[in-house]
Amino acid sequence: MLKVAKFGGSSVAGPEQFQKVKAIIEADPSRRVVVSSAAGKRDAADHKLTDLLYLCHAHLTYGVPCDDIMETILRRFVEIKEALGLRYDVEGELRAFMARMNKDMPVDELVSRGEYFTSRLLAEYLGFTFVDAASCVFFGLDGQVDREKTDQAILAALKANGSILIPGFYGRLPTGRIKVMSRGGSDISGALAAAAVGADVYENWTDVSGILMADPRIVKDPAPISRITYAELRELAFMGASVLHEDSIQPVKERGIALNIRNTNRPEDPGTMIVESIEADSSSERFITGIAGRRNFTILTLRKRNLNANQTLGRALEVLDRYKTPVEHITLGLDSFALVLSTATLGDGIYDAVADLRSACRPDDVDVQDGIALVAAVGRKMTSRPGISGRLFRALGENGVNIRTIAQGADELSIIVGVENEQFETAIRVMYDGFAG
Numbered sequence: 259m260l261k262v263a264k265f266g267g268s269s270v271a272g273p274e275q276f277q278k279v280k281a282i283i284e285a286d287p288s289r290r291v292v293v294s295s296a297a298g299k300r301d302a303a304d305h306k307l308t309d310l311l312y313l314c315h316a317h318l319t320y321g322v323p324c325d326d327i328m329e330t331i332l333r334r335f336v337e338i339k340e341a342l343g344l345r346y347d348v349e350g351e352l353r354a355f356m357a358r359m360n361k362d363m364p365v366d367e368l369v370s371r372g373e374y375f376t377s378r379l380l381a382e383y384l385g386f387t388f389v390d391a392a393s394c395v396f397f398g399l400d401g402q403v404d405r406e407k408t409d410q411a412i413l414a415a416l417k418a419n420g421s422i423l424i425p426g427f428y429g430r431l432p433t434g435r436i437k438v439m440s441r442g443g444s445d446i447s448g449a450l451a452a453a454a455v456g457a458d459v460y461e462n463w464t465d466v467s468g469i470l471m472a473d474p475r476i477v478k479d480p481a482p483i484s485r486i487t488y489a490e491l492r493e494l495a496f497m498g499a500s501v502l503h504e505d506s507i508q509p510v511k512e513r514g515i516a517l518n519i520r521n522t523n524r525p526e527d528p529g530t531m532i533v534e535s536i537e538a539d540s541s542s543e544r545f546i547t548g549i550a551g552r553r554n555f556t557i558l559t560l561r562k563r564n565l566n567a568n569q570t571l572g573r574a575l576e577v578l579d580r581y582k583t584p585v586e587h588i589t590l591g592l593d594s595f596a597l598v599l600s601t602a603t604l605g606d607g608i609y610d611a612v613a614d615l616r617s618a619c620r621p622d623d624v625d626v627q628d629g630i631a632l633v634a635a636v637g638r639k640m641t642s643r644p645g646i647s648g649r650l651f652r653a654l655g656e657n658g659v660n661i662r663t664i665a666q667g668a669d670e671l672s673i674i675v676g677v678e679n680e681q682f683e684t685a686i687r688v689m690y691d692g693f694a695g
């Protein structure tokens with residue numbers, strides 16, 4: 259058994275968190291590859307080191323001194339070092355780095371130091387070999403991760419050292435320069451490491467006990483999801499549930515590695531297990547896996563008698579393509595169709611787009627309705643249960659939620675309703691109360 263454990267920023271925010279990480283690692287000897295983020299927030303008023311480093315870069319660019327910020331960062335590291343009695347000379351190393359800082363220093367190099375120094379300290383504390391991501395995560399000239407080279411380097415490092423710790427979020431370009439991933443990228447580094455070593459499980463340790471069935475800011479104490487498929491997660495994430503970096507799924511999914519989201523502050527909780535497929539669902543499991551949604555969509559309705567759907571819809575999509583606006587959903591009627599679009603994506607282009615639609619499609623009438631929220635109930639078990647949508651719509655109706663549009667994902671993994679923005683939260687609560695139990 260081999261596990262890759264990635265710890266997020268809040269899991270390595272200070273000395274107490276380091277202690278929790280150590281207890282987790284020591285509790286299971288199969289956790290032999292660790293990937294670490296940069297120290298994050300210790301409380302709501304605190305700052306993530308990565309944010310501070312980006313701030314420093316902005317200061318450097320405009321010629322404003324950033325010594326205070328760097329001292330704050332240094333203090334965070336020294337505090338961890340001293341509280342845990344570590345030897346690594348973080349002060350000397352970081353000061354040497356600071357002496358090299360100038361306005362031409364590449365931003366990626368600067369911001370990657372959050373992960374670098376946090377990982378140096380954590381590696382020593384855990385007794386793991388530190389393996390710099392610059393020597394085992396490689397990008398090609400196209401900016402994409404060179405999977406083959408990365409796989410080989412990480413696997414070789416593990417074989418040579420037995421237990422390794424890799425900083426997340428960055429890697430090296432063929433030019434030798436450091437490149438960071440997009441924000442939250444340590445999730446991707448963890449997934450790359452899990453894929454490289456052929457882990458049995460990729461554990462993603464964070465500060466929640468797994469993915470929740472609904473947004474806790476809307477639903478009080480939503481239940482955690484114990485098991486979910488990659489496909490369901492994709493639907494939920496697309497509909498606004500923020501869980502993992504979306505690029506962290508593919509590397510593990512394609513190698514059949516399960517992904518387990520766990521809580522560093524409550525290691526006894528099993529968290530959420532994300533897997534390719536779940537065969538024998540026990541009937542006690544809920545038939546809705548999760549509920550998510552987003553506000554601010556526009557519905558564009560085109561009416562045309564004797565609509566030649568293939569032709570007219572095709573032309574309408576071509577127009578929207580010119581405005582670089584992806585269509586989220588389409589509903590087709592006998593003499594009309596409606597397209598759901600993100601309001602912000604089309605922006606002020608809506609007026610020109612409607613004019614273009616009129617000339618391309620020659621409709622009898624075009625209607626624009628904005629202020630629409632989409633709410634999705636996602637669940638692999640919905641397919642096998644007749645009458646789910648009927649119950650869902652009735653519950654919404656009984657609670658005064660006016661449904662403006664309905665869509666079902668083609669693979670029947672989700673039922674999506676469009677409601678007015680103002681009814682967004684009510685719709686989520688009604689769905690949760692009626693179907694999550």
Ligand code: ASP
Pocket residue numbers: 266267295296306308309372426427440441442443444445
């Ligand atoms: N430290 C980086 C960030 O804050 C990467 C990560 O934490 O995953 O985005």
